[in-house]
Amino acid sequence: MAADLSPRTLAAIHWQMPWLADWRHHGEPIAQRVLAGLPQPAALNEMVRTQWPDSALAPVHFVPQADLPAGMAYEEFIFNSRHCPTREGLHDFFNGLVWLSFPLTKSRLNQLHMEQIARTGIAPQRGPARDALTVFDENAAVLSAPDVLWTALVAKDWLRVFGDLRPLWQQSTLVLFGHALLEKLVYPRKPITAHVWRSQIAIESIAGLDAWLAGDLSADKFAAKPFAHLPVLGVPGWWPGNETAQFYQDPAVFRAPSLSGKQVKST
Incomplete structure (x- = not known):
C-alpha cells in the first residue's frame, strides 16, 4: 500500500499505537518535516545530522531514488556509497526510520547481502539466502x-x-x-x-x-x-x-x- 506522506496519510499514522512506540521519537518529527514540504530524503538526513554530527560516522545518507545508477543493485550501491536510495512514500519512510534506530543491524544485513552477491552474482532471482535476508x-x-x-x-x-x-x-x-x-x-x-x-x-x-x-x-x-x-x-x-x-x-x-x-x- 504505497502512499506518499500526504496530510491524509499522516492522519492515518496513529503514533500512539503500541507497535509504533519505538518509532515515534524519530518518525513523528520527520513526517511533519515532509508535510511542511521537505523532500523525504532531506527530512531523513536532518535526523542523521542530529544523531551523527560527524557525518563520517553516519551509517548512511539518504538520496533520491534517481541517484541509483541503472543496472546497479540497490544493496551494492548502499555498500559502496553509503547512500540509501529513497522514494517518497510510507515504505521508504519506515525504511529510513529503521536505519536511524538500528544502524548496526541494517549495516549487517547490507554486508550479508553483499557476501551473497559476491558468491553468486546478481541474478533475476535472489536465491534462498538473500530471500531470507529480505x-x-x-x-x-x-x-x-x-x-x-x-x-x-x-x-x-x-x-x-x-x-x-x-x-x-x-x-x-x-x-x-x-x-x-x-x-x-x-x-x-x-x-x-x-x-x-x-x-x-x-x-x-x-x-x-x-x-x-x-x-x-x-x-x-x-x-x-x-x-x-x-x-x-x-x-x-x-x-x-x-x-x-x-x-x-x-x-x-x-x-x-x-x-x-x-x-x-x-x-
Whole structure:
C-alpha cells in the first residue's frame, strides 16, 4: 500500500499505537518535516545530522531514488556509497526510520547481502539466502520471551500462546523491525503476520538490541529460516478485539502448523 506522506496519510499514522512506540521519537518529527514540504530524503538526513554530527560516522545518507545508477543493485550501491536510495512514500519512510534506530543491524544485513552477491552474482532471482535476508529486512519482529511461550509460538499452539500462557506476555518484549511490516500496520488488518526472530537477551533498549542483533545475524542462521509466525494484532494489549477468545478462533489467520514437520530452532 504505497502512499506518499500526504496530510491524509499522516492522519492515518496513529503514533500512539503500541507497535509504533519505538518509532515515534524519530518518525513523528520527520513526517511533519515532509508535510511542511521537505523532500523525504532531506527530512531523513536532518535526523542523521542530529544523531551523527560527524557525518563520517553516519551509517548512511539518504538520496533520491534517481541517484541509483541503472543496472546497479540497490544493496551494492548502499555498500559502496553509503547512500540509501529513497522514494517518497510510507515504505521508504519506515525504511529510513529503521536505519536511524538500528544502524548496526541494517549495516549487517547490507554486508550479508553483499557476501551473497559476491558468491553468486546478481541474478533475476535472489536465491534462498538473500530471500531470507529480505524477509527479515521487510517483515521481521524480534521477541524476547520465556522458553515455554516461544516453544508454543513456534508450534502455532495458539490456544496456549494467547490463552493459558497469556500472562507470560507481560514478561516478554516484542519489537517490530521490518519496514514493510510497519507500513502495513498503518492500516491494521487482522491477517498481518510478522516473521519473528528470537532475542536471546532481555530487550532493555533499542540501542542494546541493535548491538546484539547485529552480532547475532549470520548467513548460516538465515539459511535455517529460524522464524516463528505471529499475527501481530493477536499480541495481548495491542488490539482491543483480542480480549476475547473468539478473536483467535479464525483459522485463516491463526493457522494450524504445516504438515512438513519443519522445526524452528531457538536462535
